[in-house]
Amino acid sequence: MVSYDLIFELGKKVLNGGQLTFDEALSLTTIDESDIPILLGVANKVREHFTGKAVDTCQIVNARSGNCSENCKFCAQSAHHEVQFNAYPLMKEDDIIAAAKKAEVDGASRFCVVTAGCGAQGDPDFDKLVDAIKRIGRETTLDRCCSLGTLQEEHVAALKEAGITRYHHNLETSESFFSEICTTHTFQERVDTIKRIKAQGLQVCSGGIIGMGETWRQRIELAFTLKDLDADSVPVNVLNPIKGTPLENNDRLNPMEILQTFAIFRLILPTKIIRYAGGREHNLGELVPLGYLSGINGALIGNYLTTSGRGANHDLETITGLGLKPVCPSGK
Numbered sequence: 042m043v044s045y046d047l048i049f050e051l052g053k054k055v056l057n058g059g060q061l062t063f064d065e066a067l068s069l070t071t072i073d074e075s076d077i078p079i080l081l082g083v084a085n086k087v088r089e090h091f092t093g094k095a096v097d098t099c100q101i102v103n104a105r106s107g108n109c110s111e112n113c114k115f116c117a118q119s120a121h122h123e124v125q126f127n128a129y130p131l132m133k134e135d136d137i138i139a140a141a142k143k144a145e146v147d148g149a150s151r152f153c154v155v156t157a158g159c160g161a162q163g164d165p166d167f168d169k170l171v172d173a174i175k176r177i178g179r180e181t182t183l184d185r186c187c188s189l190g191t192l193q194e195e196h197v198a199a200l201k202e203a204g205i206t207r208y209h210h211n212l213e214t215s216e217s218f219f220s221e222i223c224t225t226h227t228f229q230e231r232v233d234t235i236k237r238i239k240a241q242g243l244q245v246c247s248g249g250i251i252g253m254g255e256t257w258r259q260r261i262e263l264a265f266t267l268k269d270l271d272a273d274s275v276p277v278n279v280l281n282p283i284k285g286t287p288l289e290n291n292d293r294l295n296p297m298e299i300l301q302t303f304a305i306f307r308l309i310l311p312t313k314i315i316r317y318a319g320g321r322e323h324n325l326g327e328l329v330p331l332g333y334l335s336g337i338n339g340a341l342i343g344n345y346l347t348t349s350g351r352g353a354n355h356d357l358e359t360i361t362g363l364g365l366k367p368v369c370p371s372g373k
Contacts, residue, residue, distance in 0.1 A: 043073075044072035044073040044076040044079075045076050045079050047068060047069070047072065048069070048072065048076060048079050048080050048083055049079075049083065051065055051068075051069065051083075051308065052083035052084075052086065052087065052308070055087050055308050055311050056086065056087060056090055061308055061309055063261060063262075063265055066261050066264070066265070066305055066308065066309050067257065067258060067261050069301075069304075069305050069308070070257040070260075070261070070301070070305065072301075074297065077297050077300065077301050077304075080301060080304045080305075081300055081301075081303075081304050081331065081334060081335040081336075082334075083304070083308075084303070084304035084305075084307040084308060084335050084336035085334045085335060085336060087307055087308060087311050087336065088307055088311075088315075088336045088337070088338050090311075091311045091312045092312065092314075092338045094364065094365045094366045095338065095365075095366050095367075095368050096333070096337075096338055096339060096340055096360050096365050096366065096367050096368065097150060097151070097274065097314050097316070097338065097339040097340070097368050098148060098149045098150050098151065098339075098340055098342050098356075098357070098360075098367045098368055099149055099150070099151040099152070099153055099186065099316070099339070099340070099341050099342070100143075100144035100147060100149035100151070100152055100153070100341070100342055100343045100353065101152070101153040101154075101155050101188075101341065101343075102132070102137060102140040102141070102144075102152070102153075102154055102155065103155055103156075103157075104131060104132045104137055104154050104155060104156050104170070104173075105129070105130060105131045105132070105156040105157055105158070105166065106118060106126075106127060106128050106129050106157055107126065107127075107128025107129070107157055108128055108157065109157040109158055109159070110158070110159050110225065111159055111223060111225045111226060112223060112224060112225045113213065113222060113223045114221075114222050114223070114253070114286060114287040114288050115213075115222065115250055115253060115280060115283075115286060115288050116286065117283045117285070117286060118157040119286075122285050122286045122287070123285045124283060124284070124285035124286060125284075125285065131156070131166045131169060131170075134169065134172065134173045134176065137154060137173045137177075138173065138176055138177060138180060140152075141177045141180070141181050141183060142180070142181060144183065144343070144353075145181045145182065145183055147342065147343060147353035147354070147357075148342070148353060148354075148357050148367060149183065149342055149343075149353070150183070150184060150367070150368040151183060151184045151185070151186050151207070152177060152181070152183040152184070152185060152186065153185075153186035153187060153188055153209055153246075154170060154173065154174060154177075154185075154186070154187040154188070154189075155187070155188040155189075155209070156170065156188070156189050156190070158189070158190050159190050159191060159225075159226065160189065160190035160191030160192060160234075161189050161190060161191070161192050161193070161196040162191070162193060162196075164189070164190075167189070167196065167199075170187065170189065171199055171200065171203045174187060174200070174203040174204060174205060175203045175204060177204075178203075178204040184206050184207070185203075185204050185205050185206060186205065186206070186207045186208065186209055186246060187200060187205055187208060187209070188208070188209035188210065188246075190210075190234075191210075191226070191230055191231070191233075191234045192208070192210075192234050192237055192238070193237070194237055194240075194241070197237050197238055197240075197241045197243065198241060200243075201241055201242070201243055205243065206243065206244060207243060207244035207245065207246050207273065207274065208238045208243055208244070208245060208246065209246040209247070209274075209276075210231060210234050210235055210238070210245065210246070210247050211231075211247055211248055211249055211250075211276065211278075212228065212231050212232070212235075212247055212248070212249050212263060212266060212267065213231075213249045213250055214249050214250065214253060214255055214259065214263055215249075215255065215259040215260070215262035215263040215266065216228045216262070216266065217259055217262060218253075218254075218255045218256075218259045221253075221254065222253060232266075232270065235247055235270050235272070236270070239270070239271060244273040244274065245270065245271070245272045245273055245274070246272070246273065246274035246275075246276060246316070247267060247270065247272040247274075247275065247276075248263075248267065248272070248274075248275040248276035248277050248278070248316065248318065249263050249276075249277070249278065250278040250279070250280050250319075250320075251277065251278070251279055251280065251294065251299070251302055252279050252280035252291065252293065252294040252299075252320075252324070253280050253288060253291065254288075254291060260302060261305070261309075264305070264306050264309045264310065265309065267310065268309060268310055272310075272313065273313060273314065274313065274314040274316055274339055275306065275310060275313055275314065275315050275316060276316040276317075276318035276339075276341065277302065277303060277306060277315060277316065277317070277318060278318040278319040278320050279294060279299055279319070279320035279321060279323075279324040279325075280293075280294075280320055280324075281319060281320040281323045281324070293323075293324055294324060296324065296325050296326070296328050299324055299325060299332075300325075300328070300331055300332060300335045301335075303315060303332055303335040303336050303337055304335045304336050306336065307335070307336025307337075308336075314338055314339040315336055315337050315338060315339060316337070316338075316339030316340060316341060317332055317333075317337050317339065317340040317341060318341045319341070329359065330359050330362070330363060333359070333360065333363050333365060334363065338365075340356055340360065340367075342356040342357065343356070
């Protein structure tokens, strides 16, 4: 079957309520390069059919930076790597609240408090973070998220009581490739945290990073694992190699391959939020708007953990310029 016939056949299957098999999704990775724009159009149709024109917007604050005990090869914040950047302890509560209020003004619908570190167990800052999250709920209209590493049941319960509606915990990559990226904790530990979150009725934001040396099959494996875990929001980061990390010399992905990945994730996860995340500016450049026409319906706006984005206003202008509607607090 020629590529474009395959694309239309699988697109119709999804639009009619069917689910792609692993092999069907994998077949979309070998289509003719000239047919990738057709795939993007089909994915855009699937996005529009299942999720409409809404784009879920989120802004983050790096509330505690650096000195992380984990050795993830992509990460500037790992204590195992020699990276020059600004590490600091937990921000003052007033500064976290100020960042949340700025996110609200910038037009984000969600605000995520992020800390470097393995997880909440034994974290002396956990109670302070819970207090800050409660205060954000009192002083803004934002939906609240956080990303604090691995959690036990009691941590999930405390965050739920504080008003967290969605928890971010990336798988980062497929199980078969994970040990190539991190050896200080296991893939299963990440899966277990996600299951604890879902068990207490919270939404999960979990995705990964492409361009770390994984194969197409491993990329599809990640998408199907996220499907099995019923992840609600799936951020897709693109590696931005950082000097001082083990992946600093990785080649950048071809922009069309990045867009092709977004589209395939949309077909695998037709009803979910596929979220634009870090690395898009550095890897796509002027093609960034095409991501929203490739199945993307969520965006991290503004800056990232250790790198700068295009700015919230620029992100929102791109979204609205394409006829899409950012989900903003108070109907803004």
